[in-house]
Amino acid sequence: MILALALCLDAALGEPRWLWDRLPHPAVLMGRMVRTLDQTLNRAPFARAKGVLILAILVIVAGGIGWLLAQLGAIVSLVLAGILLAQRSLVDHVAAVGAGLRLSPKAGQRAVAMIVSRDVSQSTPSATARSAIESLSENFSDGVIAPAFWFLVAGLPGILIYKAVNTADSMIGYLSPRYAAFGWAAARTDDALNWVPARLSAGLLALAGGSLDRWRAIGADAALHRSPNAGWPEAAMAQSLNIALAGPRSYDGQIKDLAWVNAGGRRTLTPGDIDAAIAIVWKAWRLALGAILVLGVLLWVF
Template identity: 45%
Template sequence: MDLNATLPLAALAVAIEAGLGYPRALFEAIGHPVTWIGALIARADRGLNRDDQSFANRRALGFLALGIVLATAGGGAYVVTLAIAAAVPSHPIGVLVTALIASSLIAQRSLHAHVRAVAEALDQGGLSAGRQSVAAIVGRDVESLDEPGVARAAIESLAENFSDGIVAPAFWLALGGLPGGLCYKATNTADSMIGHRTKRHEAFGYAAARLDDLVNFFPARLSVLLVAAAALLVPGASAGEALRIALRDSRGHPSPNAGWPEAAFAGALGLRLGGPRIYGQIRIEDAWIGSGKATVSAADIRRALALYRCACLIHCCVLTLLALFFIARA
């Protein structure tokens, strides 16, 4: 891919999504690329992940399923890219049209709305409403959460999804154009659906989980730098602590990548995130991240959202500057 084309594509996609999001009417009419990919993954899971297969065979079939999903997503995106290039003679207009499509892979507005809804639910409806709202964005057992637990879960989701819902898809759009971005989204969706260490998916989801770890390696660490830079602009936030806690505590997270943005948010805001949690009635003794307060509130969610907005703005500006630099060199 030509960075003179793919970097502007990534920058435009991020800017378009920040301004427009993904219109609800469009979602109701045709769905969303993630729902299409999810349907394909679910079909592969039903058809290939059978109990009568050995562990080794199920792992091999998981690789096959992931290959089918990636080939479908990447191949489809490549065909769309070629079709736009053929139908739109003007290169800048072609990039803009492609960016409109690529903006569906970025989740700035929807993530902000979902996390803000948790803060509003806690303020207006108390613990029960907060639990119901946060259940839309986390996989843990929300009935076991108290109010600080609900607030921590919302901030943890905000931090993790800043990396894999915004920085990572833009990163792969910048490197691989629309096919790169869609293949990333397919990998991330596969990991969220089948990349779990459960009896059903420990073997079949192995390929998805490991590839997701790989493709999120650099974006997760880049997100720390963006959060630290944003902390310079947010009153009461600390850029130095964002970096220090990320370096100190990120490896205590069960995910090799999610701990980096979570630790950066915890350090920047003076919070303590993570800790024990319950998934499917099983208590997971995760380590605490950060040295600040654990009694997190709706007000802290709003502080995290302010940090998030600044980080998104800096991210968009950096992409734009890089795009202009490569265009100027051409």
């Protein structure tokens, strides 16, 4: 029941600026730790072994802090879990892209640049909307379902370890000359931790969007994605809205010819598609909350 309350706490409050303007968010503290370890250890020789070492340090520290905080009682677990879930902030950021696009293409570009790492300076309004929907779908898994899943599995240590690994992956898990070896352990571990949540997220989005009967097509599209996990929620959203996601995009000034997800879907997207995607994500969130409540009752009864 703590997790259900934490989901509701996050949905109600999100990330209050008055608090995080005064205190560092736990994700920010994790990021500082990763950056310090990167600057200290990321050099030859044995870059891959050092990457494994920093991952072990992160897991031990996050798990240990989680265990200690869990001893302080249910209220601490509730508040910290609520902080580490990101449904409300995710939806707010994506809704801002739709609002920006309704003002001007540039306003939409500025809003989507806050939530994606790709180059969006030349994005058309349709491409901007597509980027926002992709980010919404992927981060519903990474920011909501995955941390909730690991809290269910292992409590505060589980959710803190997941967030630490996910933060490390977002910072050093790249196939660049600097990080291909050093970030290997973070990237592979993040893939492993997200394997089940990504597929759970796809199921929830497909159920919410009425596309569960197209699960075979969702799986086929997910297999085309460059990520072993991100393609699942994106494919479920694409099928639910009958739109095409992913496809060619610009990174570091170069066009990457990536495969389309649901290639036969509609490719001209509007702010209305962002609104529809947000509605599906909220419905999927309610389905997840209901499933957690049912599980809690069953555990209490039996």
